[in-house]
Amino acid sequence: xxxxxxxxxxxxxxxxxxxxxxxxxxxxxxxxxxxxxxxxxxxxxxxxxxxxxxxxxxxxxxxxxxxxxxxxxxxxxxxxxxxxxxxxxxxxxxxxxxxxxxxxxxxxxxxxxxxxxxxxxxxxxxxxxxxxxxxxxxxxxxxxxxxxxxxxxxxxxxxxxxxxxxxxxxxxxxxxxxxxxxxxxxxxxxxxxxxxxxxxxxxxxxxxxxxxxxxxxxxxxxxxxxxxxxxxxxxxxxxxxxxxxxxxxxxxxxxxxxxxxxxxxxxxxxxxxxxxxxxxxxxxxxxxxxxxxxxxxxxxxxxxxxxxxxxxxxxxxxxxxxxxxxxxxxxxxxxxxxxxxxxxxxxxxxxxxxxxxxxxxxxxxxxxxxxxxxxxxxxxxxxxxxxx
Amino acid sequence: xxxxxxxxxxxxxxxxxxxxxxxxxxxxxxxxxxxxxxxxxxxxxxxxxxxxxxxxxxxxxxxxxxxxxxxxx
Numbered sequence: 001x002x003x004x005x006x007x008x009x010x011x012x013x014x015x016x017x018x019x020x021x022x023x024x025x026x027x028x029x030x031x032x033x034x035x036x037x038x039x040x041x042x043x044x045x046x047x048x049x050x051x052x053x054x055x056x057x058x059x060x061x062x063x064x065x066x067x068x069x070x071x072x073x074x075x076x077x078x079x080x081x082x083x084x085x086x087x088x089x090x091x092x093x094x095x096x097x098x099x100x101x102x103x104x105x106x107x108x109x110x111x112x113x114x115x116x117x118x119x120x121x122x123x124x125x126x127x128x129x130x131x132x133x134x135x136x137x138x139x140x141x142x143x144x145x146x147x148x149x150x151x152x153x154x155x156x157x158x159x160x161x162x163x164x165x166x167x168x169x170x171x172x173x174x175x176x177x178x179x180x181x182x183x184x185x186x187x188x189x190x191x192x193x194x195x196x197x198x199x200x201x202x203x204x205x206x207x208x209x210x211x212x213x214x215x216x217x218x219x220x221x222x223x224x225x226x227x228x229x230x231x232x233x234x235x236x237x238x239x240x241x242x243x244x245x246x247x248x249x250x251x252x253x254x255x256x257x258x259x260x261x262x263x264x265x266x267x268x269x270x271x272x273x274x275x276x277x278x279x280x281x282x283x284x285x286x287x288x289x290x291x292x293x294x295x296x297x298x299x300x301x302x303x304x305x306x307x308x309x310x311x312x313x314x315x316x317x318x319x320x321x322x323x324x325x326x327x328x329x330x331x332x333x334x335x336x337x338x339x340x341x342x343x344x345x346x347x348x349x350x351x352x353x354x355x356x357x358x359x360x361x362x363x364x365x366x367x368x369x370x371x372x373x374x375x376x377x378x379x380x381x382x383x384x385x386x387x388x
Numbered sequence: 389x390x391x392x393x394x395x396x397x398x399x400x401x402x403x404x405x406x407x408x409x410x411x412x413x414x415x416x417x418x419x420x421x422x423x424x425x426x427x428x429x430x431x432x433x434x435x436x437x438x439x440x441x442x443x444x445x446x447x448x449x450x451x452x453x454x455x456x457x458x459x460x461x
Binding site: 044055066068238243 | 399418428
């Protein structure tokens with residue numbers, strides 16, 4: 001078994017994390033450790049400051065002026081569930097695309113059984129969405145459109161600005177799932193007319209697992225939002241009713257302050273490097289990988305094939321190879337870690353024509369190098385030559 | 389010297405207020421909410437009463453929602 005590791009599963013979770021992220025979490029555990037917003041002593045207040053700073057940085061990243069409108073949760077999935085279940089009522093119509101992850105599809109299918117109407121707009125085989133099709137799907141009772149910003153299967157970027165404009169013109173809420181793009185592709189909620197932005201902390205934002213949240217645009221009336229859970233918030237303690245203001249409305253129970261300490265450091269890292277530079281590096285790696293794969297006899301690359309039109313996630317297969325065998329051999333013989341299968345996105349695989357076998361997915365981060373991509377291409381070439 | 393406190397709906401606003409006030413050089417401190425003012429378990433911002441107007445202006449300009457301002461005397 002190979003000793004060295006090339007980690008190419010960053011669309012699942014980024015690894016490694018910057019050292020500063022680890023240090024921030026250790027420092028929180030050792031020196032802060034209080035429960036944010038719960039008590040009046042210095043360590044509780046200090047924990048509150050950590051959470052506050054993380055919130056301010058996320059708000060700044062997405063162009064949110066009032067950081068109280070960023071609510072933290074476990075991950076993007078929780079944020080998507082909050083956005084969907086929090087705003088939708090029986091009889092409402094929702095529009096989404098065929099490229100969505102199950103974090104969107106499963107809550108929507110459950111809501112459909114509870115009386116919500118759903119339209120899934122088909123995307124092209126490359127994973128592209130024609131915004132016109134969203135326009136055409138709008139009905140009188142359309143309440144919300146939800147779209148991923150970048151596909152977790154093939155990296156294809158969806159036209160969120162265009163769809164945001166269409167939704168705003170029709171008075172429909174627009175939720176974008178930025179799990180794959182936050183930290184790599186610049187996002188401005190105001191400019192792109194995004195009402196709800198679901199993000200995760202543990203991918204390109206370089207925070208730890210168990211961090212994420214929903215940024216709520218200023219045009220959204222939070223009084224119409226039902227939280228997923230209710231409980232202690234450290235505020236309005238005399239009342240047995242949930243506070244109706246953000247962020248407390250949606251943040252019951254002890255927050256993951258140690259995780260948010262890490263997320264804050266992750267945000268400092270990416271803001272220090274600069275998103276443009278991160279995107280440039282990832283684009284270069286993606287272009288190199290796609291080009292290299294296309295030169296391997298028997299390789300099939302899915303998606304756009306154009307690094308400009310996607311994030312750093314590439315799906316491929318080798319002729320006569322089961323994706324699972326290929327991924328396993330890359331791990332065992334070369335220490336190259338990829339992800340195989342349907343990537344929690346059966347609808348996206350149907351769209352690109354790889355259901356039910358799936359693909360081998362290579363997903364890169366800013367911390368991957370060109371040399372690692374060259375080694376990966378060499379390993380795939382070697383296996384392709386050997387045969388399954 | 390009289391002291392006052394500003395109460396906020398959420399810790400988020402209390403910490404935001406503290407940050408803004410400190411940036412302006414005001415001597416403020418987050419303390420537990422005095423029991424006679426509220427049964428809230430959170431914190432409030434203590435300040436020098438003679439700076440009440442200036443601090444209030446600073447927070448209003450930054451649109452920090454305040455729940456109440458009290459003199460501690």
